[in-house]
Amino acid sequence: MSAAARRPSVTTVRARLAGLVADRAGRRERGAVVVFALDGVGRALAARAWRTAAVSVLDSVFPTVSSAAWLSSLTGKPVAEHGIPGVVCTVDGRPANIYHHRQPLVAQPPDNVFSDAAARGIRPVAVLCDLAQYPCSWRDLLLTHAETVEGTPLFTTPGPYAPPSLDRVEADLRAAVAAGLSGGKRALVWCFVEIDTHLHHHGEDEYAVAAVRMIERIATDLVADGHVVAAHSDHGHTPxxxxxxxxxxxxxxADEYGFAMGGAGRTRWLYPRPGTAEALAERLRKELPADIGVEDADQVFPPGSPARARVGDLFLVAAGEKFLAPAGYRYEHGSRTAAEVEVPFAVWGGEPDGGGTGR
Structure with a gap:
């Protein structure tokens, strides 16, 4: 079995964070567990930036997109079970963008890292920061059981992207964490930082390294104040x-076969008209470039699973560099390259696996 096959998934993050919380509660430590959720930070970028963290490498879920991976991380459930496979998927019988959808996505929200903390008498706090830009039912589902603190958007601001001052970002992030801690130190404070916005446009440049290094600087200061700090990610990027x-x-x-397209990034799925999937798949395999895979959805998610019910019958998965991308993007994610899949789980001031699953 290969090392990659043995590597734990981001579905273990819930247990790892629960272990850190349990350790704090068991020792009756007054310090909090502060968690930085770093959207878009892959293994290689973390390795360039962090010098003092204990780092484990995890595999993201498939598709390697934020909407799927963050839910898997916080609930411990694979995508097939939690049922949110990507940005555009079927909701109430029709394709919808979940970042714009305001009605409930599931009948019963699952337990997660926040309910785990509350069960131990630890205050569960989610600091929105960049999540403040996404008022939607997906965010509500992700942060179920948490007390929310607004924070200031760090990398996501209206209009064309321009790298913000890292001095300003650091000041705002420190203030956001302090706001999360202000209700009492016996807390789990989970704080969302969307470095992904920069990485889509510029990749792992020196600015990105400095941004991730800033996280370690804040982490070491928090440890000096008696807290334990963790950081985890959802996916990396590939050109x-x-x-x-x-x-x-x-x-x-699409005009010929009448299909709609869903998904996001480097993995898209197609909703063909009934009875046309087989012919469409044959046509796609004949006409698409060789480095774009055409996959049967039943081979990706088990038939009857919540995720399978929300995707189309055919998947298009990029293996090479050319695919679909928004204007200005030079790096994307969603498929299965190592750069997209391998992500860090880091701890400063505590056991690296938080008492959960091993490396």
């Missing part, structure tokens, strides 16, 4: 170039 020819080909096939 991606928008292919206009591919976009035109898919538009033409």
């Amino acid at each position: 991606t170039t928008h292919d206009p020819e591919l976009a035109r080909l898919l538009d033409g096939l």
Whole structure:
């Protein structure tokens, strides 16, 4: 068995954080467990930036997108079970963008890291920061059982992206963590930082390294104040170039076969008209570039599972650099390259696995 096959998934993050919380509660330590949720930070970027953390490497879920991976991390459930596979998926019988959807996505929200903390008498706090830009039912589901603190958006601001001053980001992030801690130190304070916004445009440049190094600087200061700090991520990035020819080909096939497209990033799924999936798959395999896989959805998610009910019958998965990408993006995620899949779980001031699953 390969090392990758043995590597734990981000579904172990819930147990790892529960272990850190249990350790604090068991020792009756007054310090909090502070967690930085670093959207888009892959293994390699963390390795360049962090010098004092105890770091484990985890595998993200598939698709390697935020909406799926953060839910898997906080609930411990694979995508097939929690049922949110990507940005555009079926909700109430029709494709919808979940970041714009305001109605409940599931009948019963699952337990998560926040309910685990509350069960031990630890105050569960989610500091929104960049999540403040996404008022939607997906965010409500993700943060179920948490007390929320607004914080200031750090990397996500209206208009075209421009790298914000890291001095300003650091000051705002420190203030956000302090606000999360202000209700009492016996707390789990989970704080969302969307470095992903920068990485889509510029990749792992020196600015990105400095941003992730800033997290360690804040972490070591928090440890000095008696807290334990963890950081985890959802996915990394790989170079991606928008292919206009591919976009035109898919538009033409959509007109011919009448399919809608869902998913996000480097994995998209198609909702073909009943009875056309087999013919469409054959056509796609014949006309698409060789480095774009065409997969049967039943081979990705078990038939009858919540995730399978929300995706189309056919998946398009990028293996190479050319695919679909928004204007200005040079790096994307969603597929299965190592750069997208391998993510860090780091701890400062405590056991690296938090008493949970081993490395």
